[in-house]
Amino acid sequence: MLVPGPAPLEYEIVDLFTQFRNPLLRYVSALGLPLADGEEVVQEVFLALFQHLRQGKPRTNLKGWVFRVGHNIALKQRMRNGRHEKLHGAEVLAYEHLAPELNPEEHLAGAMRRERLLAAIEELPETERCCLYLRAEGLRYRQIAEVLEISLGGVSEMLGRTLARLSRVEEY
Amino acid sequence: MRYQDDHLSDAQLVGIADWEVIGREARRLEEHLSACWHCRARRAELERTIADYVRLHDDASQKMPPMEESRARLLAKLIQLSATPAVSVSPRRFGKFAYGSVAACLILAAGVVLYLNVLKAGAAPVPNGRLTPGATRIATKEDLCSSQAFEGFYPIPARMASSVFKSYRIQNPSPGSYEVDYLITPALGGAGDIRNLWPQPYASGEWTAHQKDALEDHLHELVCTGQVDLAVAQRDIASNWIAAYRKYFKTAQPLPDHMAFSVDPPWGN
Numbered sequence: 001m002l003v004p005g006p007a008p009l010e011y012e013i014v015d016l017f018t019q020f021r022n023p024l025l026r027y028v029s030a031l032g033l034p035l036a037d038g039e040e041v042v043q044e045v046f047l048a049l050f051q052h053l054r055q056g057k058p059r060t061n062l063k064g065w066v067f068r069v070g071h072n073i074a075l076k077q078r079m080r081n082g083r084h085e086k087l088h089g090a091e092v093l094a095y096e097h098l099a100p101e102l103n104p105e106e107h108l109a110g111a112m113r114r115e116r117l118l119a120a121i122e123e124l125p126e127t128e129r130c131c132l133y134l135r136a137e138g139l140r141y142r143q144i145a146e147v148l149e150i151s152l153g154g155v156s157e158m159l160g161r162t163l164a165r166l167s168r169v170e171e172y
Numbered sequence: 173m174r175y176q177d178d179h180l181s182d183a184q185l186v187g188i189a190d191w192e193v194i195g196r197e198a199r200r201l202e203e204h205l206s207a208c209w210h211c212r213a214r215r216a217e218l219e220r221t222i223a224d225y226v227r228l229h230d231d232a233s234q235k236m237p238p239m240e241e242s243r244a245r246l247l248a249k250l251i252q253l254s255a256t257p258a259v260s261v262s263p264r265r266f267g268k269f270a271y272g273s274v275a276a277c278l279i280l281a282a283g284v285v286l287y288l289n290v291l292k293a294g295a296a297p298v299p300n301g302r303l304t305p306g307a308t309r310i311a312t313k314e315d316l317c318s319s320q321a322f323e324g325f326y327p328i329p330a331r332m333a334s335s336v337f338k339s340y341r342i343q344n345p346s347p348g349s350y351e352v353d354y355l356i357t358p359a360l361g362g363a364g365d366i367r368n369l370w371p372q373p374y375a376s377g378e379w380t381a382h383q384k385d386a387l388e389d390h391l392h393e394l395v396c397t398g399q400v401d402l403a404v405a406q407r408d409i410a411s412n413w414i415a416a417y418r419k420y421f422k423t424a425q426p427l428p429d430h431m432a433f434s435v436d437p438p439w440g441n
Contacts (some may be wrong), residue, residue, distance in 0.1 A: 010250040011403040160183030167221040
């Protein structure tokens with residue numbers, strides 16, 4: 001009888017892809033890449049991860065690794081594109097889900113608040129924006145610090161400052 | 173930012189909410205919060221802002237394109253990549269010049285491989301890895317072992333078969349001489365995708381579509397009886413079906429029983 005071997009690395013990578021593809025694609029799109037380019041970046045990241053693990057390199061903090069490599073490749077791609085898409089990923093974040101339970105006035109108020117929030121996010125310095133996006137994707141401060149190559153304290157300060165700015169938008 | 177010297181900063185408030193402050197410091201901040209309405213109100217404002225941002229984020233999630241196609245594409249690339257040796261290089265010890273030289277060599281090698289592949293295009297007992305790397309669909313073992321495992325895969329649409337022949341530069345193929353074959357058979361989770369199809373000749377020496385059909389049948393049985401892992405079967409058949417035949421039938425040469433074995437219909441009949 002043939003004994004099944006351990007799951008090969010290819011399938012482990014596909015499992016990781018299933019886990020991280022949407023968060024990573026959302027993140028690289030939010031950096032200003034069209035979705036089609038974002039998909040290519042994500043593919044490149046997981047091929048690089050395959051090589052990384054195949055060479056027996058560390059398996060610790062793979063989520064941080066995936067976002068760090070994705071961040072760097074996305075910035076290079078953005079430079080190659082020679083254009084800066086609407087900063088928070090026009091194709092992605094500017095998607096409005098119409099909640100059926102709201103009346104037209106509530107829709108309008110919600111849409112205006114949303115517009116103000118998007119505008120405020122767009123005005124944030126890029127590192128602070130990245131900090132916000134990465135935290136929303138569930139990265140811990142230590143992982144964010146690694147992706148953006150800043151200190152742990154820097155992450156904490158930036159998130160506090162960013163949320164404070166965005167909370168002022170809510171007051172209007 | 174601090175509101176006042178004796179209140180917590182926004183960074184501290186967010187840090188507590190995110191469970192990023194631990195130990196003695198966390199206890200000190202929690203103690204302050206329990207006594208300070210001002211800080212608790214501020215924390216609630218920040219939490220509301222987080223909730224508003226999360227709504228934007230959730231809306232964005234609904235716009236993500238489906239994953240199946242990109243996952244199958246990644247798997248096909250990984251299978252191709254796994255056939256190449258892993259190269260271990262320490263980037264920090266590698267100078268720009270060395271990177272340039274290696275890049276130039278790789279480009280040259282890729283060009284040569286591409287050129288040879290183009291020259292070699294045409295029917296062969298094994299597919300051209302560039303044209304047919306293999307592709308899978310999302311399916312569980314239970315799906316594949318049910319009687320509906322092949323529904324919708326046969327016959328292969330004429331337009332798709334024609335594209336397969338065209339990509340292999342085969343003009344006017346004679347009916348019955350080829351099987352337009354799924355590299356990873358649908359019964360093992362193969363996708364109905366042109367990257368998973370190639371024109372397999374019935375007359376190409378000792379390794380033909382007959383042996384491939386026999387292997388597909390046997391592997392399906394091994395998977396469904398739990399003797400072989402589905403992922404292993406997919407990988408083996410996609411990377412080199414002749415090697416897989418030798419492995420699973422424990423033979424170096426095709427078995428006599430398989431000389432006329434046929435499950436899938438020939439093309440054009």
